[in-house]
Amino acid sequence: MAKYYKYTTIQGDTFDAIALDFYNDEKKSSVIMQANPDYIDVLVFDAGTELRIPIVEATAPSTLPPWRR
Numbered sequence: 001m002a003k004y005y006k007y008t009t010i011q012g013d014t015f016d017a018i019a020l021d022f023y024n025d026e027k028k029s030s031v032i033m034q035a036n037p038d039y040i041d042v043l044v045f046d047a048g049t050e051l052r053i054p055i056v057e058a059t060a061p062s063t064l065p066p067w068r069r
Contacts, residue, residue, distance in 0.1 A: 002035075002054055002055075003054070003055040004035065004052040004053060004054055004055065005022070005052070005053040005055065006050060006051075006052065006053075007022075007050070007051045007052075007053050008047075008048060008049070008050050008051075009045040009046070009047060009048065009049040009050075009051060010045075010047050011045070011046060011047040012044060012045070013044070013045040013049075014029075014043065014044055014045070015029040015032050015033055015042075016029040018032055018051070018053070019031070019032055022053050023056060028056065031054055031056060032051065032052075032053055032054070035051075035052045035053070035054050036051050036052055039051065
């Protein structure tokens with residue numbers, strides 16, 4: 001079972017802005033979108049929408065040598 005944060009949107013939130021806040025990477029907005037399929041068509045959120053934000057464990061890039069991972 002995946003672990004999630006519960007996040008309540010504020011007026012003007014977008015998936016990429018939320019991903020930037022939680023993951024420090026707006027490219028991970030797809031992770032949040034997949035966890036919230038009912039809101040996939042929303043571009044800009046109104047205040048008060050409850051979203052699930054998956055907890056993503058950081059992984060080291062496989063191009064790093066073992067002693068730097």
